[in-house]
Amino acid sequence: MIDSRRKYKLHNSQTAVYEQFDDRTQQHEASSLGMWIFLATEIMFFGAVFTAYTIYRNLFTTAFEAGSHLLNTPVGAFNTVVLIGSSLTMALAVHAAQKGKRKQLMAYLVSTMCLGSVFLFVKFVLEWMHEYKDGLAPGLHWTYAGPQSGHVAMFFCFYFILTGIHATHMIVGEGIMVVLLYMAWKGRFSTERYNPIEMFGLYWHFVDIVWIFLFPLLYLLGAHF
Amino acid sequence: MSSAEVAIEPRIHYLNVDYSIKSWLLTTDHKRIAWLYLMSITFFFTIGGLAATLMRLNLLEPQGLLVEPETYNKLFSIHGIIMVFLFLVPSIPAVLGNFLLPIMLGARDVAFPRLNLLSWYIFMTGGSLVIYAVIAGGVDTGWTFYTPLSSLYLNTHVMAAAGGVFIAGFSSILTGLNFVVTIHKMRAPGLTWFRLPLFVWSMYAASIIFIIGTPVIAISLALIVIEHFFHVGLFDPALGGDPVLFQHLFWFYSHPAVYVMVLPSMGVISELITAFSKKKIFGYHFVAFSSIAIAAIGFLVWGHHMFVSSQSVYAGLVFSALSMAVAIPSAIKVFNWTATLYKGSISYEAPMLYALGFIGLFTIGGLTGLYLASIGVDQHVHDTYFVIAHFHYIMVGGAVMGYLGGIHYWWPKMTGRLYPDGWARVSAIIIFIGFNLTFFPQFILGYLGMPRRYAVYPAEFHTLNVVSTAGASILGLGYVIPLIYLAWSARYGPIAGPNPWKATGLEWTTTSPPPTHNFEETPVVTEEPYGYDRLAEEIQVA
Numbered sequence: 157m158i159d160s161r162r163k164y165k166l167h168n169s170q171t172a173v174y175e176q177f178d179d180r181t182q183q184h185e186a187s188s189l190g191m192w193i194f195l196a197t198e199i200m201f202f203g204a205v206f207t208a209y210t211i212y213r214n215l216f217t218t219a220f221e222a223g224s225h226l227l228n229t230p231v232g233a234f235n236t237v238v239l240i241g242s243s244l245t246m247a248l249a250v251h252a253a254q255k256g257k258r259k260q261l262m263a264y265l266v267s268t269m270c271l272g273s274v275f276l277f278v279k280f281v282l283e284w285m286h287e288y289k290d291g292l293a294p295g296l297h298w299t300y301a302g303p304q305s306g307h308v309a310m311f312f313c314f315y316f317i318l319t320g321i322h323a324t325h326m327i328v329g330e331g332i333m334v335v336l337l338y339m340a341w342k343g344r345f346s347t348e349r350y351n352p353i354e355m356f357g358l359y360w361h362f363v364d365i366v367w368i369f370l371f372p373l374l375y376l377l378g379a380h381f
Numbered sequence: 382m383s384s385a386e387v388a389i390e391p392r393i394h395y396l397n398v399d400y401s402i403k404s405w406l407l408t409t410d411h412k413r414i415a416w417l418y419l420m421s422i423t424f425f426f427t428i429g430g431l432a433a434t435l436m437r438l439n440l441l442e443p444q445g446l447l448v449e450p451e452t453y454n455k456l457f458s459i460h461g462i463i464m465v466f467l468f469l470v471p472s473i474p475a476v477l478g479n480f481l482l483p484i485m486l487g488a489r490d491v492a493f494p495r496l497n498l499l500s501w502y503i504f505m506t507g508g509s510l511v512i513y514a515v516i517a518g519g520v521d522t523g524w525t526f527y528t529p530l531s532s533l534y535l536n537t538h539v540m541a542a543a544g545g546v547f548i549a550g551f552s553s554i555l556t557g558l559n560f561v562v563t564i565h566k567m568r569a570p571g572l573t574w575f576r577l578p579l580f581v582w583s584m585y586a587a588s589i590i591f592i593i594g595t596p597v598i599a600i601s602l603a604l605i606v607i608e609h610f611f612h613v614g615l616f617d618p619a620l621g622g623d624p625v626l627f628q629h630l631f632w633f634y635s636h637p638a639v640y641v642m643v644l645p646s647m648g649v650i651s652e653l654i655t656a657f658s659k660k661k662i663f664g665y666h667f668v669a670f671s672s673i674a675i676a677a678i679g680f681l682v683w684g685h686h687m688f689v690s691s692q693s694v695y696a697g698l699v700f701s702a703l704s705m706a707v708a709i710p711s712a713i714k715v716f717n718w719t720a721t722l723y724k725g726s727i728s729y730e731a732p733m734l735y736a737l738g739f740i741g742l743f744t745i746g747g748l749t750g751l752y753l754a755s756i757g758v759d760q761h762v763h764d765t766y767f768v769i770a771h772f773h774y775i776m777v778g779g780a781v782m783g784y785l786g787g788i789h790y791w792w793p794k795m796t797g798r799l800y801p802d803g804w805a806r807v808s809a810i811i812i813f814i815g816f817n818l819t820f821f822p823q824f825i826l827g828y829l830g831m832p833r834r835y836a837v838y839p840a841e842f843h844t845l846n847v848v849s850t851a852g853a854s855i856l857g858l859g860y861v862i863p864l865i866y867l868a869w870s871a872r873y874g875p876i877a878g879p880n881p882w883k884a885t886g887l888e889w890t891t892t893s894p895p896p897t898h899n900f901e902e903t904p905v906v907t908e909e910p911y912g913y914d915r916l917a918e919e920i921q922v923a
Contacts, residue, residue, distance in 0.1 A: 176490035176567070178903075186492040186566040193558045193592055201596035204630050205604070208615065211626060295611025306614060307621050313613035317604070 172349060184351055191355045195362050202321070202366055209314045209373065216311075219304035221378035223311030226292060226300075231282050232375045235275050236367065242271035243364045250357040253350035258340060261353070265337045268360065272330050279323055287312070315374055322370060325363045332356055394797070394894040409494035410897060415480035415795075417501050418471060423864075425467040425508060428515075430860065432460035437819075437853040443840045453836035454521035455537070459511075461524025466546045467508050469776055470638060472784045473645035474556055474591075475504070478584045480795060482560060484888040484895060485578050487569025487904045492562040500555040507549030514541035523834065525635070528616035528627040532608040540609065543602040550599045553641075557591025560584055569887070571906035575669070578886055578910055579662065582669040583648025586676035590637045590644075593680065598634035601627060625690045632683035640679040642776050643743070644672055646783025647714055650736045653786055654718045656884040657733035658725025661911045664717040671710035678707050688759045697756050704754035711747050715740060726917075730882070731805030735786030738813040742778025746771060749824065764834070767827025770820045778816060785812070785863065792867065793881045797893040798874030804866045812859035818852025885912050 177183040213220045249264035291299030293316065294309040302308065336356060339345065345353060395412045398404075405413060436456050439447045448456065479497065483490050491497050514520055520542045522531040531539050564577075564585050604615055605627070614620020616627045655662040662668060684692060684700030692700075718740060727733070749771040752758045762768060789809075793799055822845040827833075831842045838846065880889040891900050908915075 174494075176488065176492065176494060182566055186562050189565055190493060190558055190562045193561055197554050197558070197592055197596045200593055201600050204597045204600040204633075208604070208626060208630070211623075212621075216621065294613040309613055310615070310621055313607070313611065313615060317607060 180348070187351055187355055191358050195358065198362060202318075205314070205318055205321070206369070206373075209318070212307075212310060212314070213377070216304065216307040217378070219307030220311045222302060222304065223308045223315070224375060224378055226287075226290075226308075226312075227315070227375050228283055228286070229375045231278060232371055235278050236371050238271050238275050238278070239364050239367050242268045242275070243361055245271065246357050246360045250350070250354050253340075253345050253353040254347065256345075256347035256350075258343060258345070261345065262337060262340050265333055265340060269330060269333050269337070272326055272333075276323060276326055276330075279319065284316075284319075318370055318374065322363065322366055325366070329356075329360055329363060332359075392892065393896065394892065395897045396796075396894050398897055407498070409490070409498050411479050411483050411491050411494065411497060412795075412895065412899075414497050414501055415476050418475040418479060418504070421501075421505060421508065422468050422472055422476065425463050426860075428512070429460050429463035429468055430857065432456045432463070434853065434857060436460065437850040439836060440838070440846045441850050443838050443843050443846075445836045448836070450836040451521065452519075454523075454834070455515075455519030457834060458520045458523050458542075459515050462511060462520065462542055462546065465524055465635075465638070465776075466549055467504075467511060469642040469780050470553060471504065471549075471556075472642075472780065473649060473787060474553075474560070474584060474587055474641070475500075477580075477649065477784075477787045477791060478556075478560060478587075478645065481791065481888055482563060482581065482584055483567065484891065484899050485581050485886065486563065486567055487572060487887050487900065487906065488563065488567035489898045489900075489903075491559045492567055493559050496555055497559055500552040500559070503555070504549050504552035507545045507547070507552065510541050510545030510548065514538040514545065517541065525631060526602065526605060526627075527631075528605060528608070528622075528624045529618070532605050532615075533612075533617050535609070540606055543605055547599050547602045550595045550602075553591045554595045554599075557588035557595070560588040561592065564588075569904050569906055572887075575666065576906055576908075576910055577669075578648075579651035579665070579668050579672075580645075580648035583644045583651070583672045586672040587641045587644045589673075589676050590641045590679065594634040594637045594641075597630055598638075601630040601634075604630075625687065625692070628687055628690060629683065632686045633680070636683040636686065637676070637679040639772070639775060640675050642780040643783075644675060646739065646780045646787075647672065649783040649787035649790070650718065650739050651714075652884075652886070653732050653736035653790055654721050655911045655913065656790070656882055657730055657736070658722050658727045659883075659913045659917060660721055660725040661909075661914050662717065663720035663723075664713075665910070667713050668717050671713040674710040675707060678703060678710070682707060682754075685754055685759070688756050689763050701754050701756050705751060708747060708751055711743075715744060715747075729806070731800075731802060731809050732786045732790035734806055734809035734813075735782050735789065738809065738816075739779060739782040739786065741813075742774050742782060742816065746774025746778055749774065762827050764832055765827035766823040766831045766833055769833050770823035770827060773820045773823075778820070782812075785809070788867070789863075790882070791888070792870070793877030794888055794893050794895070796871050796874070797877055798870050798872075799877045799881060800870035800874055801866050804862060808859050808862040808866075811855060811862070815852050815854075815856030815859050819849050819856050820852070822846075822849045822852070883916070885910065885916065 173180055173183055177186065245264045245267040249261055249268060252260035252264055287293060288297055291297050292312050294313045298305075298309055300308055333356070336352060339352070395410055405417070408414060408417075435447060436453065439445050439453055439456075445453065479491070514537075517538045520537050520539050522535065522539055526539065526543055531543070564581060568577075607613070608615045608617065608622075612620075614622035616622045616624050618624060651662060651668055682700060682704040684696055685704045688697050688700075749767070753762070753768065753771055789800070789805055826842055826845050826849075829842065831838055877893050879891065879893050881893075882889075887904055887906070888895075890904060
């Protein structure tokens with residue numbers, strides 16, 4: 157006996173429908189809904205830290221503002237632009253996938269990966285490493301001696317948690333894109349089957365949106381130039 | 382049901398389709414995954430139960446019979462962590478939900494079968510970490526991981542246990558996601574929302590809690606680990622943090638989690654009550670919507686765990702009122718079940734005994750919940766055995782009775798075999814008696830002021846504690862008997878046939894055990910659920 161549900165219907169990989177679904181429409185709707193629900197869980201996941209951040213920001217406003225001033229806002233702004241750019245190329249990749257344009261799809265995926273990598277590089281090298289060297293990493297290397305040192309440390313703790321979780325999501329995204337790129341190269345996508353690209357697009361936009369909230373909350377709120 | 386009615390020809394079904402270990406560990410069949418969960422949570426239940434046994438034995442003497450206070454702390458912590466996160470939360474959704482949901486919907490499988498298998502592996506990874514924490518030295522924070530005890534002053538393996546719960550949480554999230562998508566998108570032709578079995582409605586409500594609540598506790602536990610390793614005051618008051626914030630984040634999930642435990646159970650009870658009184662369920666829409674209402678209101682009541690914290694009086698008032706509001710949809714269910722029983726032709730099969738036991742225990746647990754939702758009473762009985770008794774009536778009396786009732790009801794469908802009916806009824810009654818003997822005295826103990834989480838107690842509480850421990854040993858016996866006869870039945874039980882209870886519902890229209898794809902052909906649903914009235918007419922005409 158063959159457990160047939162473990163396998164694609166391989167006779168037509170262009171319109172592959174998993175065993176449990178009746179047709180492509182049902183499969184598409186199911187995966188879209190699944191992705192949206194997953195993103196809802198992600199919002200709750202980030203939401204708890206955002207809530208904690210908001211509460212403490214209200215309690216220790218001056219210390220948190222002092223912390224904001226220590227961040228490198230121009231670099232953060234540059235990264236924001238880079239990330240919005242990657243969202244654009246991702247949207248174009250989805251469009252190309254829907255039109256069945258394989259080369260365009262691959263080009264846009266590569267651009268998205270590059271922009272994502274730029275973001276991560278800037279984050280690691282120009283921000284986190286500098287902040288670490290400046291003694292702004294609580295628990296690891298904390299030498300900040302200004303007023304309210306403890307509460308500024310709390311700000312930096314939130315900064316590292318929030319940007320850290322965000323960067324983790326981006327690294328995961330980059331990994332998925334490698335797989336998608338390989339699949340695109342192998343010609344696994346078509347006008348009939350572009351679901352994975354579309355679903356990943358949702359994920360990537362979500363990661364961007366989180367940053368859109370993080371940038372003003374961490375860098376801009378209460379800042380004066 | 383005589384075996385002569387059943388066709389004896391050899392038949393390929395989901396159990397005998399392949400016998401290899403690999404076919405089990407790499408299966409994407411939701412029915413086999415349900416078995417994987419059944420085996421693993423039975424294991425965890427045993428560990429959690431052993432810890433409870435040791436605690437009850439220790440409390441036989443006022444000065445403690447067996448263990449040091451430190452060890453006692455570890456025992457109640459591990460009892461709570463394992464029972465809540467590794468048994469009660471996944472019990473009905475992961476076992477009965479996984480097995481039944483697609484069949485009840487007339488689907489071939491859940492929407493994402495591979496994700497379903499992944500959920501089990503994630504669950505086992507988390508569970509293994511918790512077990513590692515027990516073996517490596519134990520956890521002494523209680524199952525709530527309250528800070529700063531868990532983050533700064535810990536001296537044991539809290540990180541491993543919190544990590545385990547964090548990981549196991551993702552299994553819940555993925556299961557909930559899978560169920561919601563399956564219910565939305567995989568229903569058979571004609572199966573409209575208001576033709577869904579009530580079990581499906583309750584699984585839907587529980588899935589919503591999984592999806593919205595679980596990520597919050599996941600990140601809260603991650604924050605504990607971060608606070609511990611980087612010594613930053615997120616929750617530590619000495620560094621400007623606030624331990625009550627942790628309690629808010631923790632209970633935002635963990636109070637709704639109680640409804641994850643009891644809502645699926647209520648779904649099972651709805652099925653059992655209607656099946657064994659051979660009557661259409663009274664007020665289908667009300668029972669269905671009350672599940673959603675419980676899930677929704679359940680997210681707004683967490684503050685009643687913090688009446689005696691620094692929470693403001695006004696917040697306390699709001700949380701008190703909202704907590705009492707949960708009683709409304711809960712009472713709707715109880716009244717509808719009672720109305721269903723009224724003038725029904727009731728048969729007292731084992732699953733029905735569990736269902737009736739559930740109604741009694743849940744009513745006691747629910748009503749004492751109203752005591753605890755009242756700020757004044759709560760301040761008197763806060764952190765006493767009254768609270769212990771209350772939540773055991775809900776979580777054990779509610780969730781475990783529903784789980785065992787459901788297992789007994791659908792056992793013939795899962796295995797294709799019947800179990801010894803007499804033994805099943807006897808053990809249901811033993812469990813009911815043992816349960817009340819264990820936990821009812823604890824209401825009195827708590828009312829008299831015996832605090833929870835203590836290894837020793839004043840001598841005046843001795844008698845009631847002895848009664849409670851005696852009850853616990855009866856309860857333990859009641860749990861062991863089904864283990865034996867169900868294991869026997871899985872191999873040697875008489876053949877059941879597709880519908881041994883003469884019940885309605887899609888799951889009873891397919892063979893027992895079902896084929897790999899659940900149905901020979903996709904069923905088409907043309908009528909309302911629970912058509913027992915029509916069934917009775919047909920029998921009379923015949």
